[in-house]
Amino acid sequence: MNATALAASRSGGSPSAAGAEVEARAIRRTFGDTTVLRGLDFRAPAGAFVAVVGRSGCGKSTLLRLIAGLDAPDGGSVTIAGRPLADASDQARVMFQEPRLLPWASVLANVEVGLGAERDAPGRRERALAALASVGLADRAADWPATLSGGQRQRVALARALVSRPRVLALDEPLGALDALTRIEMQRLLESAWLRDGFTAVLVTHDVAEAVALADRIVLIERGAIALDVGVPLARPRHRGAAEFGRLEEAILARLLGDPAPEP
Amino acid sequence: MTDATAAPLERLRARPSPGRPFGWRLSGAYGWIAPALLVALWQAGSSLGFIADTVLPSPASVVAAAWRLTRSGELASNIGVSFLRAMAGLAVGGAIGLVFGFANGLSKVSEGLSDSTLQMVRNIPHLALIPLVIVWFGIDEGAKLFLVSLGVFFPVYVNTLHGVRSVDPQLIEMAKSYGMPRAALFRRVILPGALPSIFVGLRYALGVMWLTLIVAETIAAQSGVGYMAMQAREFMMTDVVVLSILIYALLGKLADVATRLLEGFCLPWHPAYRRA
Numbered sequence: 001m002n003a004t005a006l007a008a009s010r011s012g013g014s015p016s017a018a019g020a021e022v023e024a025r026a027i028r029r030t031f032g033d034t035t036v037l038r039g040l041d042f043r044a045p046a047g048a049f050v051a052v053v054g055r056s057g058c059g060k061s062t063l064l065r066l067i068a069g070l071d072a073p074d075g076g077s078v079t080i081a082g083r084p085l086a087d088a089s090d091q092a093r094v095m096f097q098e099p100r101l102l103p104w105a106s107v108l109a110n111v112e113v114g115l116g117a118e119r120d121a122p123g124r125r126e127r128a129l130a131a132l133a134s135v136g137l138a139d140r141a142a143d144w145p146a147t148l149s150g151g152q153r154q155r156v157a158l159a160r161a162l163v164s165r166p167r168v169l170a171l172d173e174p175l176g177a178l179d180a181l182t183r184i185e186m187q188r189l190l191e192s193a194w195l196r197d198g199f200t201a202v203l204v205t206h207d208v209a210e211a212v213a214l215a216d217r218i219v220l221i222e223r224g225a226i227a228l229d230v231g232v233p234l235a236r237p238r239h240r241g242a243a244e245f246g247r248l249e250e251a252i253l254a255r256l257l258g259d260p261a262p263e264p
Numbered sequence: 265m266t267d268a269t270a271a272p273l274e275r276l277r278a279r280p281s282p283g284r285p286f287g288w289r290l291s292g293a294y295g296w297i298a299p300a301l302l303v304a305l306w307q308a309g310s311s312l313g314f315i316a317d318t319v320l321p322s323p324a325s326v327v328a329a330a331w332r333l334t335r336s337g338e339l340a341s342n343i344g345v346s347f348l349r350a351m352a353g354l355a356v357g358g359a360i361g362l363v364f365g366f367a368n369g370l371s372k373v374s375e376g377l378s379d380s381t382l383q384m385v386r387n388i389p390h391l392a393l394i395p396l397v398i399v400w401f402g403i404d405e406g407a408k409l410f411l412v413s414l415g416v417f418f419p420v421y422v423n424t425l426h427g428v429r430s431v432d433p434q435l436i437e438m439a440k441s442y443g444m445p446r447a448a449l450f451r452r453v454i455l456p457g458a459l460p461s462i463f464v465g466l467r468y469a470l471g472v473m474w475l476t477l478i479v480a481e482t483i484a485a486q487s488g489v490g491y492m493a494m495q496a497r498e499f500m501m502t503d504v505v506v507l508s509i510l511i512y513a514l515l516g517k518l519a520d521v522a523t524r525l526l527e528g529f530c531l532p533w534h535p536a537y538r539r540a
């Protein structure tokens with residue numbers, strides 16, 4: 001199934017909240033003597049869910065930070081919906097590996113931070129509450145973040161990232177620190193939010209099963225460039241036990257580890 | 265004084281830890297037994313003639329002195345004068361310390377211009393300036409204000425700077441990625457993040473404040489609790505001397521309690537202050 005058809009088949013999301021295409025062209029990023037990304041081309045079609053995998057230190061986070069506008073490339077360009085990143089920064093949101101909640105603000109106030117430029121608009125409380133409710137934490141609105149569990153904190157971070165209805169959501173191993181069960185719950189939550197809102201998702205993960213479970217496409221970064229770009233032709237909801245699921249996971253894992261294995 | 269401004273977070277760690285959850289309550293309940301016993305022994309020693317009144321007056325005579333001075337109004341006016349001096353010095357020195365702490369924590373330029381100079385001045389014990397200060401200001405209020413402000417400045421400055429610098433850079437990056445403007449970034453991220461450290465600075469500052477005031481008032485003053493003690497010494501009224509010492513202790517304790525309340529009010533989110 002192609003991503004445009006997928007996005008079109010979704011219901012609920014308002015037109016302005018639909019995903020935007022993310023494109024990185026020939027980007028280079030160098031830290032001192034080490035070149036991390038050397039002329040990398042990356043494209044996520046509007047409304048697609050793209051997972052980025054690769055060995056530790058290959059530059060996944062670096063790429064994501066460039067896409068999210070947290071860092072500037074040494075060469076090349078990043079565009080969102082065809083516009084340079086500088087003009088589109090309010091359309092992309094980032095979810096980090098750590099929840100990064102303000103410890104001195106209530107859960108609700110933390111979600112309100114996510115409204116960005118609309119933080120003073122009327123109805124912000126209602127919007128923040130609705131976002132909290134969508135991650136199942138409406139009853140914790142008045143609590144301090146310190147009183148939440150790790151998984152709950154990451155759910156608040158998800159609500160904060162989604163409350164402004166971004167067109168692009170960049171995620172840097174957001175579930176890496178969670179236990180296996182919570183992680184699967186969070187994956188479902190993330191998938192349903194994506195199906196509901198239709199944003200473009202770029203997920204960096206070191207968990208290949210997670211990539212196969214969530215993504216339309218999986219790209220692999222190696223030696224500063226995209227070494228592999230495969231579609232995931234599985235219908236949703238996906239089942240981890242399915243034979244096709246296992247085969248795909250196996251193939252990508254083998255490629256990651258550098259084992260001689262048939263190309264998927 | 266140098267050690268009072270270094271090691272800023274030590275005091276926070278000294279709070280009751282989850283490892284000994286009853287530590288605070290126990291010391292609250294039983295903490296008074298030892299002092300009460302000590303006062304009883306002291307009174308007994310004086311009454312039985314073991315302790316000469318000229319060396320250490322009995323608790324009863326200290327209480328009597330307190331009553332005498334309260335009725336004459338002397339006590340209240342001296343405490344009032346000392347209290348105002350302390351607060352004025354705290355306000356002036358603390359405000360300057362806060363301004364420099366924030367400026368140098370936020371701006372590399374400001375830090376480059378002033379930090380090394382301030383660190384150099386910090387190594388001068390401020391009480392060593394008393395002779396010079398008397399030359400400058402005489403024994404006016406200016407002298408006390410200057411000394412207390414100077415003493416209070418450094419702990420507030422150092423801990424504010426430390427607090428601003430130690431705000432989690434990940435939170436700052438998060439706030440920037442959500443497009444938070446600079447003013448909001450300061451108000452919602454940097455200030456609250458630095459606040460626990462600023463309170464540590466305030467606690468040290470209060471200690472320095474009373475110490476400076478005691479020394480300044482005993483050497484160069486014509487009113488205040490320290491002056492009252494020096495006067496009494498000339499007439500060998502040891503009961504008033506002891507009373508003055510106790511009043512200083514009481515004022516110090518009061519300041520500490522006030523800070524604790526303020527901390528609880530300003531840092532309700534902080535695990536160390538959160539009430540169950």
Ligand SMILES: Nc1ncnc2c1ncn2[C@@H]1O[C@H](COP(=O)(O)OP(=O)(O)OP(=O)(O)O)[C@@H](O)[C@H]1O
Nearest residue numbers: 031034036054055056057058059060061062063206
């Ligand atoms: N700010 C920086 N300064 C210097 N080097 C950096 C910086 N950020 C990243 N690097 C280097 O760039 C390389 C890629 O880092 P990056 O964080 O993108 O890896 P990653 O693929 O996300 O790894 P992981 O899976 O472990 O998170 C690493 O070698 C890292 O040391």
Ligand SMILES: [Mg+2]
Nearest residue numbers: 060061062172
């Ligand atoms: Mg990374």
